Amino acid sequence: MTQRACKILVVDDEPDLQPLMRQRMRRYVRRGLYTFVFAQNGVEALEMLQEQQDIDLVLSDINMPKMDGLTLLQQIPKVDPDIRSVIISAYGDMKNIRTAMNRGAFDFVTKPIDFDDLKVTIDRTLRNLTEWREALASRDKLVALQNELDVASKMQQSILPTELPGTDEYKVAASMQPARAIGGDFFDFVHLDGGRIGIAVADVSDKGVPAALFMMSSRTLLKGAAIGGTGPGEVLYEVNNLLEEENESAMFVTVLYAEYNPATGELSYANGGHNSPVVFHEDGSSTVLPLTDGVALGLMPGLDYRQETVKLSPSDTLVLYTDGVTEAMNTDFEEFGLERLRSMFVESMPGDAEAINTAIFKAVADFAGDAPQSDDITCLTLRRITTDA
Amino acid sequence: MAISTSREGQTLIVKTEDRIDGANAREFQVDLEAAIDPNDRGLVLDLEQLSYVSSAGLRVILLTAKTLRKQNAKLAVCSLSDSVREVFEISGFDKIIPVHDNQAEAAAALAD
Numbered sequence A: 001m002t003q004r005a006c007k008i009l010v011v012d013d014e015p016d017l018q019p020l021m022r023q024r025m026r027r028y029v030r031r032g033l034y035t036f037v038f039a040q041n042g043v044e045a046l047e048m049l050q051e052q053q054d055i056d057l058v059l060s061d062i063n064m065p066k067m068d069g070l071t072l073l074q075q076i077p078k079v080d081p082d083i084r085s086v087i088i089s090a091y092g093d094m095k096n097i098r099t100a101m102n103r104g105a106f107d108f109v110t111k112p113i114d115f116d117d118l119k120v121t122i123d124r125t126l127r128n129l130t131e132w133r134e135a136l137a138s139r140d141k142l143v144a145l146q147n148e149l150d151v152a153s154k155m156q157q158s159i160l161p162t163e164l165p166g167t168d169e170y171k172v173a174a175s176m177q178p179a180r181a182i183g184g185d186f187f188d189f190v191h192l193d194g195g196r197i198g199i200a201v202a203d204v205s206d207k208g209v210p211a212a213l214f215m216m217s218s219r220t221l222l223k224g225a226a227i228g229g230t231g232p233g234e235v236l237y238e239v240n241n242l243l244e245e246e247n248e249s250a251m252f253v254t255v256l257y258a259e260y261n262p263a264t265g266e267l268s269y270a271n272g273g274h275n276s277p278v279v280f281h282e283d284g285s286s287t288v289l290p291l292t293d294g295v296a297l298g299l300m301p302g303l304d305y306r307q308e309t310v311k312l313s314p315s316d317t318l319v320l321y322t323d324g325v326t327e328a329m330n331t332d333f334e335e336f337g338l339e340r341l342r343s344m345f346v347e348s349m350p351g352d353a354e355a356i357n358t359a360i361f362k363a364v365a366d367f368a369g370d371a372p373q374s375d376d377i378t379c380l381t382l383r384r385i386t387t388d389a
Numbered sequence B: 001m002a003i004s005t006s007r008e009g010q011t012l013i014v015k016t017e018d019r020i021d022g023a024n025a026r027e028f029q030v031d032l033e034a035a036i037d038p039n040d041r042g043l044v045l046d047l048e049q050l051s052y053v054s055s056a057g058l059r060v061i062l063l064t065a066k067t068l069r070k071q072n073a074k075l076a077v078c079s080l081s082d083s084v085r086e087v088f089e090i091s092g093f094d095k096i097i098p099v100h101d102n103q104a105e106a107a108a109a110l111a112d
Helices: A017-024 A026-030 A042-051 A069-079 A094-102 A115-159 A208-228 A232-245 A337-342 A353-368 B025-035 B055-070 B082-091 B103-111
Strands: A006-011 A034-039 A055-061 A084-090 A107-111 A170-177 A185-191 A197-204 A253-261 A266-272 A278-280 A286-288 A307-311 A317-321 A377-384 B003-008 B011-020 B042-053 B074-078
Touching: A006 A017, A006 A042, A006 A115, A017 A026, A017 A034, A026 A034, A034 A042, A042 A055, A042 A069, A055 A069, A055 A115, A069 A084, A069 A094, A084 A094, A084 A115, A094 A107, A107 A115, A115 A208, A170 A185, A170 A197, A170 A353, A185 A208, A185 A377, A197 A208, A197 A317, A197 A377, A208 A232, A208 A253, A232 A253, A232 A266, A253 A317, A278 A337, A286 A337, A317 A353, A337 A353, A353 A377, B003 B025, B011 B025, B011 B055, B011 B103, B025 B055, B042 B055, B042 B082, B042 B103, B055 B074, B055 B082, B074 B103
Parallel strands: A006 A034, A006 A055, A055 A084, A084 A107, B011 B042, B042 B074
Antiparallel strands: A170 A377, A185 A197, A197 A253, A253 A266, A266 A307, A278 A286, A278 A317, A317 A377, B003 B011
């Protein structure tokens, strides 16, 4: 709490009280605990409250000319709702005491004033005021922090591409649904030479602010490496080494990075500890792309990342996803699972990437029902459209 | 995710159960750190009763390995359930943390 003396306004029309109060409380005034100011009635008290905004506590008599103590109690919150009031009443005057308490008095003392009791009452009141102010300050801090989180969340969403690539030959759709305000998943794409594109889906260990920071740097490094890179394996090798350099907190990110050539349907990919992508075929079957034995990025320098190449047939649909999809749980604690994902389009499949991607999110949401979402959910769909030239 | 501990010589054996995810990973980390003695030369994490581990849980295992390395000790995991084994394989953790079939094998490997 503030180290300044607490300022107490004493309101009483009896002229004797002022010297008595100063005399009996002089020790505490000398120690710098309290300072006193005095008013003769409610009107004067209100004026002083308006002029001196550092008054913490009002100690007021009830019966006074011009404006009595009970009326003053009603007026004080209009000047400052945080000021605490203590009423001085006649002994046994329960009716006025009840009225005063109902009008917001914090406590009361009775006449003749027992100054030891008054000291206890003042200190108790001031302690309450201090706690109240601290609570308000904490709340303000929390609100500020919440605002910052909201900003961070918006920033995070805003770095995700909104316009995804697509031509007559292929279309990409993607979405990320964070479990909390700040997520650890992301997806991205880059245009490469010869009309090729690089696509990525990634999942940072843990969630919240540290994960978000790690996600930001992962995403930047990945983008840079992808643009200058010579293939997915090389790209992950480079990002892994860069991430590991200053990673005391043992954060890591799993990444599926792939490069797609729309002209040939060729897809090269490298998997850094991430879930295996699924390719859905036109006949309702699906293929899980084999793991490439890559380790999650950021853990250990110098690791090699093998890449594989497959060919997407016309109408094949590649789905990259994070474990938020397969590990989504329903209220019976069952997981959505890879098999449920694979069986989604056995009967029929929407003809465009956006609809497929949306259908996956909907299937996960339907499955989870009322179960809370515990992990970020990300899904990126690439559909090959044209026939072979 | 309660943990139980025992010791064989300078090897600490920690068993954990149920799930380790974002909600209890921090607690798991604190419990693990408290269980480690500065004189321990090895830690076997027996995951037989663990049904699920998220990336947050993997991170704690990795942090523990780092902590142990500072006191010149090693970490091994053993007795992975199928679903936990799958997480280890997909994430590539099985390539940076030794995985064994049972406690005896893990303890023997750490003693080497």
